[in-house]
Amino acid sequence: MKQKVINILQEIRPEFDFTQEVNFIDQGMLDSFDVVSLVSALDETFDISIDGMDILPENFATIDSIVLLLIKNGVQS
């Protein structure tokens, strides 16, 4: 699951290395437009529907936070 998430992120912003342990939002690696693309890609890839109330920057700030969100949506790790 982690690798799939990294692949999605790198497709959205190929110029950044998403294997780094940094806050993607604070570092400017993902902006609000990217979060829109990311949510759409996660929904489609994992066949889920991320709830609007979970669309918060902190849920997309690191690989771990994204993975936690996926697990919350029933994706098996």
Next chain:
Amino acid sequence: MRIIVEQIPNRPIDSNSFVIYEQGKNSCIVIDPGTEDCAELIEFFEKRSITPAYILLTHEHFDHIWGVNKLKEKFDCKLICSSVCSERIVARKKNMSVFYDQVGFETAPADIVTEDIQNQLEWNEHKIIFIPAKGHTKSSICILIDKNLFTGDTIIRNTKTVIKLPGGSKSELLESLSALRLRFYNKHVMIQPGHGESFLFDEIKDQEFV
């Protein structure tokens, strides 16, 4: 008869809605009503004794469609947009509203999709032409009424067109801009954009937007 184009800003996002009407006639057209309660639009209609016959959408994003439900509830008017737009306004993620306030909204699909009417509509003896203009989104169209080209978010003065959102494409945008230039350059057409002030088509350069 000459049409009157009134630009009315949407709130809270500063996109533009437009009312197109003629002196002495009741029927009007609304383009991109993006304010939820449409209060300013409705007041405008009442002051001029006009009623919307059609709501036209340039694309599916929430700041251009938020008032559709209110207008449909209050007036007997038909919603017209491209088929892709019609598929996307019905879903809060696809119309992007959920990304704005985490709740979002949905609308009913269009009553008429532009492809089914061969991209043309007769209104008050005027011909309205819908021009596919992919690039900002797959659903994007420009709407030509007399010498006014309503461009939505495809062309906004001094602003690069957003192509990062789902359905955006640089190559499709370049193709659309090139086709628009071929069709409208030197024709004294006024651009009525989705954000900001109106300006003459001949003032633009494609590279400003890409």
